[in-house]
Amino acid sequence: MTEVRTAHTADLDTATLTTVRDLLDRAFEGDLADLDWEHALGGMHALAYDAGELVGHASVVQRRVLHAGRSLRTGYVEGVGVDKDHRGRGHGVALMAALERVIRGAYDLGALSASDAARGLYGGRGWLPWQGPTFALTPLGIVRTEDEDDGVYVLPVRLPLDPFGELVCDWRDGDVW
Numbered sequence: 734m735t736e737v738r739t740a741h742t743a744d745l746d747t748a749t750l751t752t753v754r755d756l757l758d759r760a761f762e763g764d765l766a767d768l769d770w771e772h773a774l775g776g777m778h779a780l781a782y783d784a785g786e787l788v789g790h791a792s793v794v795q796r797r798v799l800h801a802g803r804s805l806r807t808g809y810v811e812g813v814g815v816d817k818d819h820r821g822r823g824h825g826v827a828l829m830a831a832l833e834r835v836i837r838g839a840y841d842l843g844a845l846s847a848s849d850a851a852r853g854l855y856g857g858r859g860w861l862p863w864q865g866p867t868f869a870l871t872p873l874g875i876v877r878t879e880d881e882d883d884g885v886y887v888l889p890v891r892l893p894l895d896p897f898g899e900l901v902c903d904w905r906d907g908d909v910w
């Protein structure tokens with residue numbers, strides 16, 4: 734049975750964070766860059782345990798997303814991964830349920846950039862693939878991010894969103910979405 738613990742980055746000790754990073758390195762098969770890991774820090778983590786062993790992780794951090802003339806407080810999901818041997822048993826669902834509670838309670842909307850492997854997970858939970866064009870608010874101005882259009886999903890919470898409208902994420906090093 735999955736047990737999910739939620740905690741802010743500030744309340745996870747170094748050993749736990751190291752274990753999470755190792756888990757994500759395995760889940761992403763070495764494809765998790767240092768900046769990807771950095772993007773997963775500074776918010777609320779959900780940690781999934783099976784028989785006391787850490788088997789999955791996801792986190793939500795605050796970002797600003799511009800949409801329809803407003804700057805929306807956005808719960809942005811990062812670092813979603815479950816150890817290979819434990820997939821297909823509902824751990825991903827349990828992690829997302831824990832983060833969606835946080836998103837619904839604290840943010841105007843949820844957003845994330847989905848891997849192909851995770852589209853079913855998000856789509857089955859009410860996350861909507863964004864239909865409109867995406868952009869990033871870079872130091873050089875607003876830049877179109879067309880390569881990201883297909884992967885961006887949102888979870889509407891408090892505000893009506895125009896799913897065909899523009900979505901502009903705030904700036905950060907590494908992958909902007």
Ligand SMILES: CC(C)(COP(=O)(O)OP(=O)(O)OC[C@H]1O[C@@H](n2cnc3c(N)ncnc32)[C@H](O)[C@@H]1OP(=O)(O)O)[C@@H](O)C(=O)NCCC(=O)NCCS
Nearest residue numbers: 813814815820821822823824825826847848850851853854
């Ligand atoms: C995406 C990922 C996190 C899903 O984790 P998971 O623990 O396997 O997820 P779940 O078991 O909760 O659900 C995943 C699938 O199993 C199904 N499932 C859920 N509970 C199940 C159960 N008890 N038995 C069998 N299947 C189940 C779900 O319906 C879902 O199916 P779908 O994706 O085909 O629609 C995992 O595959 C992973 O770590 N992938 C590599 C990293 C990655 O791509 N992360 C996402 C980045 S955006």
